[in-house]
Amino acid sequence: MSIVCTIFLFLLTVSSAFAFAVPKPPIVRQLSTSVTSNSTASCSANGNPIDDCWRCDENWKDNRKNLADCAVGFGRDSIGGRAGEFYTVTDSGDDNPLNPSPGTLRYAATQDQPLWIIFDRDMVIQLKQDLQVASYKTIDGRGNNVQIAYGPCLTLYKVSNVIINNLYIHDCVPAKRNALSSLGGYSDGDGISIFESRDIWIDHCTLEKCYDGLIDAVNGSTDITISNSYMLNHNEVMLLGHSDEYSGDRDMRVTIAFNYFGEGLVQRMPRCRHGYFHIVNNIYREWKMYAIGGSANPTIFSQGNVFIASNNQFTKEVTKRESADGDEEWKEWNWKSEGDEMVNGAYFTPSGKEDSPSYAKFSSMVARPASLLKTTHPSVGVLSCEIDQAC
Numbered sequence: 001m002s003i004v005c006t007i008f009l010f011l012l013t014v015s016s017a018f019a020f021a022v023p024k025p026p027i028v029r030q031l032s033t034s035v036t037s038n039s040t041a042s043c044s045a046n047g048n049p050i051d052d053c054w055r056c057d058e059n060w061k062d063n064r065k066n067l068a069d070c071a072v073g074f075g076r077d078s079i080g081g082r083a084g085e086f087y088t089v090t091d092s093g094d095d096n097p098l099n100p101s102p103g104t105l106r107y108a109a110t111q112d113q114p115l116w117i118i119f120d121r122d123m124v125i126q127l128k129q130d131l132q133v134a135s136y137k138t139i140d141g142r143g144n145n146v147q148i149a150y151g152p153c154l155t156l157y158k159v160s161n162v163i164i165n166n167l168y169i170h171d172c173v174p175a176k177r178n179a180l181s182s183l184g185g186y187s188d189g190d191g192i193s194i195f196e197s198r199d200i201w202i203d204h205c206t207l208e209k210c211y212d213g214l215i216d217a218v219n220g221s222t223d224i225t226i227s228n229s230y231m232l233n234h235n236e237v238m239l240l241g242h243s244d245e246y247s248g249d250r251d252m253r254v255t256i257a258f259n260y261f262g263e264g265l266v267q268r269m270p271r272c273r274h275g276y277f278h279i280v281n282n283i284y285r286e287w288k289m290y291a292i293g294g295s296a297n298p299t300i301f302s303q304g305n306v307f308i309a310s311n312n313q314f315t316k317e318v319t320k321r322e323s324a325d326g327d328e329e330w331k332e333w334n335w336k337s338e339g340d341e342m343v344n345g346a347y348f349t350p351s352g353k354e355d356s357p358s359y360a361k362f363s364s365m366v367a368r369p370a371s372l373l374k375t376t377h378p379s380v381g382v383l384s385c386e387i388d389q390a391c
């Protein structure tokens with residue numbers, strides 16, 4: 001009897017401790033010797049225009065909406081919920097996705113009016129169905145450790161003006177395709193799935209270990225920036241473009257900037273189809289297959305990145321083409337590397353016209369020298385900002 005009782009009390013203690021202590025997100029470990037630094041400071045003019053825009057402000061908490069003016073790249077016009085009220089999520093639950101309770105993230109994110117959504121504490125949100133975020137929303141996890149995990153995750157379907165900041169999104173699983181599908185059911189296990197949407201900015205998120213992609217943007221989505229995020233431990237990282245046949249993605253424009261593609265990543269950082277992809281000032285560390293790939297004639301402009309190859313002699317190439325007709329076809333695709341720093345034998349195979357006007361036309365932001373990335377510790381992924389201090 002007393003043993004049963006002890007075990008029961010033990011379980012109770014463990015489960016309540018588990019309920020209250022939200023595990024910390026991973027942080028970037030020391031980089032290889034060629035990239036050294038001990039500074040995690042952010043607003044010290046390290047040349048990151050997004051961070052320099054708000055992180056030095058000791059009152060960032062009272063000025064949260066200033067963030068909406070800090071975006072760069074193709075997603076820079078996304079205003080998120082700037083025109084709306086603040087809404088504070090107080091309930092980590094998702095008991096009734098069809099009729100969500102006030103206080104939950106689902107309730108806030110599915111309202112019609114613009115909202116700037118914040119959180120009252122650290123929490124892990126395990127969704128029952130993918131959460132279809134409505135237009136004109138900011139989900140702002142700054143100041144808390146907010147995780148979306150162990151269930152279906154976020155979907156942006158036919159929306160515009162969404163900002164997602166400072167969320168740790170991991171262990172996402174496919175949505176159920178059932179009676180709830182009017183409210184979701186689109187995600188096949190991505191961290192963030194973007195369909196037919198525009199003016200989207202994803203910044204300072206940490207993403208890992210999802211069933212399908214970490215972030216996929218398809219079906220005519222465009223004007224997207226993915227920045228300052230830390231991705232790790234995943235196979236197919238980012239898919240941009242639905243299929244080779246789907247011409248609706250011809251005008252897709254995506255900026256990938258200041259991200260850290262860290263340990264345990266295999267391929268698709270990103271994998272592009274059609275469209276225009278500006279890949280600027282990211283650090284890529286030891287991909288297991290390739291870093292940047294594509295098919296169906298995408299334009300890829302890689303500028304000011306640091307590519308650190310692994311010691312495997314077969315995976316030194318940054319790029320990969322999937323082309324039914326082989327060289328004949330892909331040699332026409334405009335892929336260019338400018339000012340990238342290649343470490344440990346990494347190499348980028350360019351193609352197309354070196355001076356194609358499309359590079360100037362679709363240059364979405366100014367690249368900083370890659371050497372700057374190597375002198376500061378990458379301040380990426382979710383931030384542990386203290387209230388009342390510069391972040």
Ligand SMILES: *[C@@H]1O[C@H](CO)[C@@H](O)[C@H](O)[C@H]1NC(C)=O
Pocket residue numbers: 036037038039
């Ligand atoms: C660490 O920071 C100090 C002070 O900024 C600097 O002098 C030193 O060179 C840095 N060390 C490394 C390894 O970057």
Ligand SMILES: *[C@@H]1O[C@H](CO)[C@@H](O)[C@H](O)[C@H]1NC(C)=O
Pocket residue numbers: 186195219242246
């Ligand atoms: C995306 O486009 C394809 C091809 O037209 C279509 O089959 C699919 O249903 C679309 N997906 C969504 C979620 O609308």
